[in-house]
Amino acid sequence: MIRWILRIIAVGYVLGLVALPVATVTRSTFAHGLQPVLDSLQNPDFIAAAKLSAIVAVLAVLINTVFGVGMAVLLVRYRFPGRRLLNALIDLPVAISPIVIGIALILVYGQNGWFGGWLESRGIQIIFATPAIVMATVIVALPLVVREVIPTLEEAGTDQDQAAQSLGANSVQRFWRITLPTIKWALAYGVVLSLARSLGEFGAVRVVSGSVPGVSQTLTLYVNDQYQEFGPVAEQAYMTAAFALMLSAVVFIIVIALLRPKENQQ
């Protein structure tokens, strides 16, 4: 009896909060058939926004992968003063509002910011341009790769690495032949998480991009800007873009679900 009540509450909560809204958005997207959806996919602003989002996400994931693997190796294999502080700092962006991250970037790299004037005198524009969008995205996804790789590295230990070293392997060889194969599934998992997070970032990008259609408008900004417009075309436009982002999120979840058992086997 109690088991049934608990089951109904749990399933009802998850369905009402997540599944039903997701289903409704799918239905509303295709409410007028397939043609309006296809039409809104042809919108040049949509195409430009999708391209910008893809470029930004790939760049941010590349940066965070290199940084994340390097940071994880340093934190697990080495002991140095300030190690715990560094470890805590990596998680900081998760506890901060994306709006605050955006404002913080403006204060440092904006026109009147700490470095903004110096950069501008050299013709480098960061805020209201792609570099700031990439930076904002890198910050919000910062801990994802590091946090996935660290536990795997800790469990693997350094035995194999030391064996390889005693056999004369240099550090580059040891990284490619020992470390990378060890962390490969955890890294893949972290990369997919970062990709999902990067593609979906909105708040921090909203502050630093300026959201000019076709220039600095990412896909999430496009959803927001079209939502603010009135009329059936704009409505179909934001629904289609939201549905496309939702579909990519579902693909990410499925990939994550497939990767998780492999990561645990390690």
Next chain:
Amino acid sequence: MMKTVPPPPRRKPRSVASGRLTAASGLGLGVAVLWLSLIVLLPIAAIVVTSFQNGPASFWDSVTTPEALATLRLTVGGAALVTVLNAIFGTLIAWVLVRDQFPGKRIIEVIIDIPFALPTIVAGVVLISLYGPHSPFGVDLVGTREGVLLALLFVTLPFVVRSVQPVLIDMERDVEEAAASLGAGGFTTFRRIILPTITPAILAGAALSFARALGEFGSVILISANLPNTEVSSVYMLKLIESDDTAGATAVATLLLIVAIVVLVLLDSLQRVAARRD
């Protein structure tokens, strides 16, 4: 600090790394710290410095205007309420997912991850399609505080579930069976045996969901509809920065930063106490 919780059986002993920095790793550390400074440390420092640049009195004035106070009350109160609800429902859902068997359970598992993977602005669109003006149930929460809470509950759903689940899976069943054989009812067993074991995990999940709810922006912006009574701090800060009130925006940001750090430290120490008592 020694934890007295028995470690899950499959965990291998932690390797003791005592590596000293070599020239190459030292250089790597230098580059990593420089990068972290450029994208996290300096920007955060800039927020705090800017918020106090006109003196503490001006900081105090910025965070005590009636509008600032109203948004802070809604943000902190909303985050607290959402965190409590998550602690209860998240634990319940984790329990059902671990201990109950029913058809479609794997689908529920996948649905739980949707709020993590879904872009926040899409979460807003999704919620409005069901709980907005075109709601099939006729429930329109746009521009209400209930709508804001709903958005916060949506984005924070996975935190407690995902942190309690592994602890429940690793829990040995024999203590519960012993309690039951000694005549303890279901509720007593839960309160005396299960709850103490999963409390640290609940608190860890609660801390994450509080921090997330405190700073949430994307999922809230559409459903709050820019009305004064539903304005959370993130929306308020954006409004200030767009009207060039940098001092005001950074003051609110600094205050929220302090609240987040205090609550995270508090929940972390509670977690340690709970882990030790168990």
